[in-house]
Amino acid sequence: MEDKKQTSFTFEIDNFSEKEAGRRSPQFLAGGCEWYIQVYSNGELVYDHLSMYLAASTGTLKRASFSFVLLNQSGKEVYRTKELCALFCNQLTTAWGRSKALPLKKLQEKGFLENKKLIIKVEVKVIEVIDEAEEVTRKEKVDVQGFKVLHSQAVLVSRLFEKHPDIAVNFKPKNQQVKTTYMIFLLHLIETLRKPPHSISETELWIAGNELMELTEAGFKLDWLKTKLRKVSFKRMTSYDNVSRVQEFENQVENLKAEVSLERKTTYDHCSRVRKLEKQVKNLTAELNIEKEKSATYATKVYALEKTMSDIIEFNKKWNSEQV
Structure with missing residues (x-):
């Protein structure tokens, strides 16, 4: 049997009191089966908690998943139980739910009870109807x-x-x-x-x-x-x-592989940078040598010019002295 669509039903309890006995909701239809909610304001087995149960009204054996939701008066979800899956049959008086759905102290917090009204929504999905009986x-x-x-x-x-x-x-x-x-x-x-x-x-x-x-x-x-x-x-x-351990080891291996890959990439990047720097140094050295050669040539020329100027000045001095 294919999964049926999820059905929701809302049960509103006015003048909610922690002292009263259990409340039973009207019957509702979900997945072709009849259901009702049973609520205990001061717990069924645990007296300091809200207890909520889902029960079947029909005798057909069925498997269903369900969860309870508490709403405020604006329809906003303020609390949700974990989803459960169970077999139901009214001939077995089987009701499933949460005996410790919510601590009563929690209900006193803002948003849960407004004007003493408790709003409970149950979401039911009938997975399989086992009508063998x-x-x-x-x-x-x-x-x-x-x-x-x-x-x-x-x-x-x-x-x-x-x-x-x-x-x-x-x-x-x-x-x-x-x-x-x-x-x-x-x-x-x-x-x-x-x-x-x-x-x-x-x-x-x-x-x-x-x-x-x-x-x-x-x-x-x-x-x-x-x-x-x-x-x-x-x-x-x-x-x-065991599965967790295997997954943990697999994760460790993957992490190590990633680190090795990163290290290789880092090493490669470093090598690339070194080669690039070496090339730059080589080029700069060549340029420096050229400049040195140029500087040496200029120095020779300057020295020659200075020598020529010196000779000219000395010649002029001699010539002037002879003329006198």
């Missing part, structure tokens, strides 16, 4: 250990129970549709953790941890999957460390 109700079903699944899933589920026979011993839900949805939920989580660790994002790991927690709370025994999650997290961290 509905397909199971329409198509021929296979019962595997009390879970109704499609023929295409029967082998996977059977192997799952063979490896972990007590996986659903304490499973709580009795409704068949809900049981099917939980099983699909579990299969998708297993599929995620089978991917190469380096291809799993940090957000996906965070969501996988939360999904694992919800499946465990429903009664699945998933200690083996917790171990798998820890290993994947460690391998991902290690692979990223």
Whole structure:
């Protein structure tokens, strides 16, 4: 299924008070699915923070990315949460969001609350609708250990129970549709953790941890999957460390190459300057020699003229004395 366009919905809370209980927004449509926002003004689990959650109103299992934005009354963005991506289904009462979205002290700063009004915008993008649970109700079903699944899933589920026979011993839900949805939920989580660790994002790991927690709370025994999650997290961290080191070395090599190239260029430039200066010195030396030769010639001529003048003066003196 191709990515659908992002949809935004704005929820305005008048007379916002830190003491009141949770607020639920009207339902809105995004990606062909119905949603609502749940807001806790004094936190749901953390009592000094604003908590915000996105929940699905329809039973279809879907994967969506979303983020929350706080606006002032002029519509200007004053705060935005990081984007999350998660699986949603109202039959699992799954809501995703931020229990520590924003410290309550921060809300008192200028721009967040104007006239005691809190304006929350959620941006939702449905990436994938996984309507396998509905397909199971329409198509021929296979019962595997009390879970109704499609023929295409029967082998996977059977192997799952063979490896972990007590996986659903304490499973709580009795409704068949809900049981099917939980099983699909579990299969998708297993599929995620089978991917190469380096291809799993940090957000996906965070969501996988939360999904694992919800499946465990429903009664699945998933200690083996917790171990798998820890290993994947460690391998991902290690692979990223190695990649970082390789990139660091590559950067160092590139920097050294650049320095060597610069040094070569600098050396070449210095050599060029030296050769140029040597040529200039050579030319100046030649000109100086010429000038010296000229100076020597002029000096000889001057000396000859001076000698001639001296001789003439001496001759005149003698001639004048003889005449007397």
